[in-house]
Amino acid sequence: MTRRASREIRLGKSTIGGGRPPLIQTMITTPLTRPDEAFAEADRGLALGCRIVRTAVRSEAEIAGLTELAKRFGGDLIADIHFDHRLALAAIGCGIAGVRFNPGNIGGKDRVAQIVEAARTRPDLALRIGVNAGSLEKDILEKHGGPTAAALVESTRRWVEYLERDLKYLNFKLSVKSHAVPETVEACRALAAFTDAPFHVGITEAGGGIGGRIRSAAGIAILLHEGLVDTFRVSLTAPIEDEIVTGMHILKAYGLLDGGGEIVSCPTCGRTHGTLFAYHDKLEKFFDEHRWWLRPRLTVALMGCEVNGPGEAKEADLGIALGHGSALYFEKGSLVRKFDDQDAAFAHLLRRIGEIWQLSPVKGE
Ligand code: SF4
Incomplete structure (x- = not known):
């Protein structure tokens, strides 16, 4: 540029x-x-x-x-x-x-x-x-x-x-x-x-x-x-x-915004476990409600499988990768926690975003 x-x-x-x-x-x-x-x-x-x-x-x-x-x-x-x-x-x-x-x-x-x-x-x-x-x-x-x-x-x-x-x-x-x-x-x-x-x-x-x-x-x-x-x-x-x-x-x-949130999510494929589209829509709504562009820089990943997901999203600050009825929660490319319930993993993700952006308490697990 x-x-x-x-x-x-x-x-x-x-x-x-x-x-x-x-x-x-x-x-x-x-x-x-x-x-x-x-x-x-x-x-x-x-x-x-x-x-x-x-x-x-x-x-x-x-x-x-x-x-x-x-x-x-x-x-x-x-x-x-x-x-x-x-x-x-x-x-x-x-x-x-x-x-x-x-x-x-x-x-x-x-x-x-x-x-x-x-x-x-x-x-x-x-x-x-x-x-x-x-x-x-x-x-x-x-x-x-x-x-x-x-x-x-x-x-x-x-x-x-x-x-x-x-x-x-x-x-x-x-x-x-x-x-x-x-x-x-x-x-x-x-x-x-x-x-x-x-x-x-x-x-x-x-x-x-x-x-x-x-x-x-x-x-x-x-x-x-x-x-x-x-x-x-x-x-x-x-x-x-x-x-x-x-x-x-x-x-x-274009990389011209100081700070702001960003969603990285995979397009899904035959390896996808669960309803990534629905989690994406909820996360996007959450971002918009909290005016992501006015918040500190944060990249959040939603990946459809636990085999390729964390690797494909390694540049993200935090994210989840769906598994068979389960989900991995990771930060900066490293596994932090495994959830046996995908909704619980997603709720944890929102709670962590809320902590980082210092939002009033976000419904957690
Ligand atoms: S992260 Fe997994 S589910 Fe998503 S597109 Fe890549 S291989 Fe498919």
Whole structure:
């Protein structure tokens, strides 16, 4: 894995880029006309470890709600603006950490310049230039015959040059998103060749369920591998909790999460003794209930047989391997105890995880 040398920018209390680990971002869905509920949703994200939260600002009527949310929220709040540059100008005065807008639909260079001038008055506020396939300029769409990767890059480059060269403004990050993984990856690679602005990445309109998670992970993992991620969002047709936890899974799989639990379990085969699928589901539920990504590093193994299991899971911190109506409990690859009852072995495993993570007492044997 490489890390792109993106430039550092300020986003409220966060610093982004400059080789720092990627940060997860999400977007709340509660309208700002219901500020108490919007705060509760944003605060749930913060409690899950996601400190950058975006919210849609649809009209002047929502500026009061944005101001209230910015005052109460302990993370970094980004206002998402479309079409009306005056909303961006008003939002910048609300104490938020960032403004995301799409220059393709904000009404031209003069209006973009007005947003940049307002942003200069707040050195801790970042702009995000968000270009996506659904809102490219007409001339670019005609030239490229559609929203191709090359079209995304040309549109973004146009605006990057305007901000960096003409307006001499650098405290912004970029996003180019498409529903297609290859196009998104190709566009990010091309952009990295001519700017050091930090990147916010994701696969837009990825869907929900397992398909959305896999599509997002496929794209984000490639970009992580190439060091092209400064912040990212797993955009799902699902509650913010699902976006954040999926993001944590991606960081964990990529070795970019400080600490956190991890399950190692075998795929099972003809040698499997007992119901490993059921133990896996229970362990995964236990992990999620206790927010595994916020806990100290711990690798837990579930193996289907006692012949190959302990050996195959020797890197795990602790685990069980099923036998004929029995189970071996091991820690750091060494056998600690043999159980004549598999449920008892599993209960012991949960109790040990609870001790290590210092959870309130977990039901034991
Ligand atoms: S650990 Fe045992 S049960 Fe699991 S896949 Fe390997 S051989 Fe099969």
